[in-house]
Amino acid sequence: MxxxxxxxxxxxxxxxxxxxxxxxxxxxxxxxxxxxxxxxxxxxxxxxxxxxxxxxxxxxxxxxxxxxxxxxxxxxxxxxxxxxxxxxxxxxxxxxxxxxxxxxxxxxxxxxxxxxxxxxxxxxxxxxxxxxxxxxxxxxxxxxxxxxxxxxxxxxxxxxxxxxxxxxxxxxxxxxxxxxxxxxxxxxxxxxxxxxxxxxxxxxxxxxxxxxxxxxxxxxxxxxxxxxxxxxxxxxxxxxxxxxxxxxxxxxxxxxxxxxxxxxxxxxxxxxxxxxxxxxxxxxxxxxxxxxxxxxxxxxxxxxxxxxxxxxxxxxxxxxxxxxxxxxxxxxxxxxxxxxxxxxxxxxxxxxxxxxxxxxxxxxxxxxxxxxFDQQRVQPNESVRKRVASLTADSFIRHPSLKERATIQKQEFQLPLLPTTTIGSFPQTKAVKKIRAQFRHQEISQNEYDEFIANHIKEWLDWQEKIGIDVLVHGEFERNDMVEYFGQNLDGYLFSKNGWVQSYGTRGVKPPIIWGDVARNKPITVKWSKFAQSQTDKIVKGMLTGPVTILNWSFPREDISIKDSTIQIALAIQDEVLDLEKNGIKIIQIDEAALREKLPLRKTDWYSEYLDWAIPAFRLVHSKVQPTTQIHTHMCYSEFTDIIPAIQNMDADVISFEASRSNLEILDALQKENFQLQVGPGVYDIHSPRIPSVEEIKTTIHKILQKVPQEKVWINPDCGLKTRGIKEAKASVENLTTAAKEVREELLIHDRN
Structure with a gap:
């Protein structure tokens, strides 16, 4: 042995x-x-x-x-x-x-x-x-x-x-x-x-x-x-x-x-x-x-x-x-x-x-x-257990239908053809990381921390308005990681100090640990989303991480099923979605970057063991919002072409996804499945330091328009920009915005003729 x-x-x-x-x-x-x-x-x-x-x-x-x-x-x-x-x-x-x-x-x-x-x-x-x-x-x-x-x-x-x-x-x-x-x-x-x-x-x-x-x-x-x-x-x-x-x-x-x-x-x-x-x-x-x-x-x-x-x-x-x-x-x-x-x-x-x-x-x-294994490791949260038990089939369904919502939202937002946006995060510079560390170690006051974050948000909002982005983001400067940040604000989580795991190349993640039942006891993102929206007349997206991704990018419990843990998380994020809506946030992006990660590797097991509960868990998060609230989701760096029907069943209004590194191959699958959601295929690769030219992005946009009706297309990078430097991030997004405007004008001229 x-x-x-x-x-x-x-x-x-x-x-x-x-x-x-x-x-x-x-x-x-x-x-x-x-x-x-x-x-x-x-x-x-x-x-x-x-x-x-x-x-x-x-x-x-x-x-x-x-x-x-x-x-x-x-x-x-x-x-x-x-x-x-x-x-x-x-x-x-x-x-x-x-x-x-x-x-x-x-x-x-x-x-x-x-x-x-x-x-x-x-x-x-x-x-x-x-x-x-x-x-x-x-x-x-x-x-x-x-x-x-x-x-x-x-x-x-x-x-x-x-x-x-x-x-x-x-x-x-x-x-x-x-x-x-x-x-x-x-x-x-x-x-x-x-x-x-x-x-x-x-x-x-x-x-x-x-x-x-x-x-x-x-x-x-x-x-x-x-x-x-x-x-x-x-x-x-x-x-x-x-x-x-x-x-x-x-x-x-x-x-x-x-x-x-x-x-x-x-x-x-x-x-x-x-x-x-x-x-x-x-x-x-x-x-x-x-x-x-x-x-x-x-x-x-x-x-x-x-x-x-x-x-x-x-x-x-x-x-x-x-x-x-x-x-x-x-x-x-x-x-x-x-x-x-x-x-x-x-x-x-x-x-x-x-x-x-x-x-x-x-x-x-x-x-x-x-x-x-003989001792009781953690006490159950009875209120969470009762809430999960009370869910019915209707809890996972949003009304009215996608088609009806699209008409309502078009009138509500009055966005131009090929609206531009980014995925959510902007560069996490040394200064940003330093201020978060100082605040975490109680070296600066709450007011000093808030002033820094507020100024950073205003600076990047001003830049977005200047270059003409249509739907803005606040940049997520207060967040260390798209999962860890939420876990730190939810009951039931533990966090390591040095629990880094390689994600790709030199990029590491520090997955939180689901220790007990998960619940939200206070708003998580409302403060900075509300502040950002107050600084501009343009729409600023609320940015959340979806329940499946939070589960999949955490170390899950082994004493209850991952389905039960995910539903607990979904209810917590649902509370956050409704609070954002109450505070005037009209577009809310709920990222499910990791939707595919626990998908069984055998297709015969996809629905019975995973999609039959993972997709409803996402729907649970946004099932109670008003039809005027537009729900976005984002997915990246996985093969999604074979689960397009399941993605459509998520019933979001808009989905953005990585497409540039995969040569837009997902577009054929969208076309084949008669995909109904609005889509934002990433028009350039943010994981590379190279800056795409305006012409390169225009070429990509035209390829997208050959597969997807123009009224359903959004223009965005393929992922968040937190890992990029300021210079390359701004240059790339400025080229993206210029390319979208030029293609938009070409389409309008074509329609007039």
Missing amino acids: TTTIIGFPRIGENRELKFNTEKYWRNEISETELLDFAKDLRLKHWQLIKQAGIDEIPSNDFSFFDTTLDTAYLFNIIPDAAQKLDLSKLDRYFALARGYQGEKGDLKALPMKKWYNTNYHYLVPQFTKTTDIKLNDDKIFNEYQEAKNAGIQTRPVIVGPFTLLSLSEFHDVTTNDFVDKLVKVYQEVFEKLSDQGASWIQLDEPELVKDVTGDKKSLFENIYQRLLQNKSNLKVLVQTYFGDVRDVYQDLINLNIEGIGLDFHEGRKTTQLVQSGFPDDKILFAGVVNGKNIWRNHYQKTIDLINSLPVKNLVISTSCSLLHVPFTIENETFTPEIKQHFAFAKEKLSELSDLQAILDGKTDLIAKNQQL
Whole structure:
């Protein structure tokens, strides 16, 4: 019996990777200094994992930005435009991730999407007719050698070929055009690692937990039949996570591989599949410690599960990579009574070692662990429970109909054709962050804090009016994070001090923890929304985060269902919506950026397990507003094309969504489904520092108008602007506004003629 993990947080205990990478981007440190720092960080993490008693340690799970991008870069799956940039390997890599605009050229960043059902984002590889697959980088080999030189034998990790092809985009080519070359280059990796002395390689294949039938199953079988013909003496672990492998279980256990990694947390049928039979000549890497949530493992339940498996060779593992949880609980200031319930990444290493010790006979560890689960952790909020119980079917329905509301709102607002707006937030400068920190630490008074925020809001309102934006926002300068801010103002939440989790690149989030029943006991956003509206005759949107996103971007409870938690949150946000309406806020945006994140990966489970309650939860939030109140929502960086009917069923009036990085592909789905809501497809990518030109944005707008009726189109960026600098944010939005005005005039001239 041995232990392992699938991957480890690469950002560092105190987000060291983020800060050093951003220093490099600002030219404050050299490339050599960044690379040396990363090497030291990797060694520190390997040593930590080894000292925790983990037997088998992964390598190449480190990344400066994203491991899918790393894999594409390794195999030279790099667009021609990036190949032509006269940049170092590292800078070309960052250009693919962030875009590039400078004297050496202009490059848009690769599309970015959510990594399955998580808040992590991956960069989408692009295959074209000129894609020349070959080994292009030494990262996986260098990192294996680094660990070996330090006396640590590791198992190199790489995105598997089936998942890599499944997540990629193909332009004028097909998947089958690249199978042979991709298999060959993976075999080159096998050979090279074998020559270095590696014993194992881990191929991450989360795509196998989705619906794998028909052509997809044939592709999987074709790839692995060829791939395993030459393993170069390496033992192969096919690692899955985020679900079960019911469609390919028999295929997996019959493959010429040595290890199979399965998720026993999100894999609803995993236990049943293994109990149906598992070959004695293979090793089961059993993901029994939850890699996505922060609650302590219930040892007795886990031991009972392990003992129920008819498996001869077993490795105890995490259900997925630990990059989805914070680094360690050690740096937190929770009371011991609270802290004992949590296990972050470092603590999960200890849990794996404990489970191994229990199976080796040290059963006294069970008793102490059991005490956590025998006590009542939190008192229920009876008023919240009664309110949820009193809901009826009509509680989730808004009247009158969408079509009737559209007529009423058109008359009410008198907005021009192609109205312009932004998604909500403006740059969170050092000054803004500093003033919030000073107020939080009681270094300044409430009046001093309020004066700063008020002046900032007025400054940005004046700028928006000056450039001619039609519907304004107040900028959200009082908010640290779109979920944490609300959690801090709701009962039932706890907050870590250093619980950062990587979202994409150097961008981290600090998910709050749902500790108990959720309720709102005072207004949250009314003060600053009301103030902003008082400063202008134009409409200023109220900005809220929706209940599904608040749930999905928090660490949820495990003692009640996520459905019940979400309905509690929805009622709290409903109270906020009605207070905003009472205070004169006529347009309210309720962001559901994370709607898709807990969507089951199998389409057959979408409605029965998620959408049948997630969509009504959103409707509950706005079901009581007046028809003159316009409800907006926003979604970003997920694949929404296949859930358009569900999105329409949210019954918002306007939806804005990320579209620029995905080449507006969602528009075809909207057109196909006869989408009725007004829409604001993002006309430029805010996650890249490059500034789009007026002509570029006009071209995008014209593409939108080919798919969506002009009277239903809003013009906006694809996401909030909090992560951008002031100069680039203002230049981009000014170009957006100019482009919208020019296209609007063109349309009016066309109509007059």
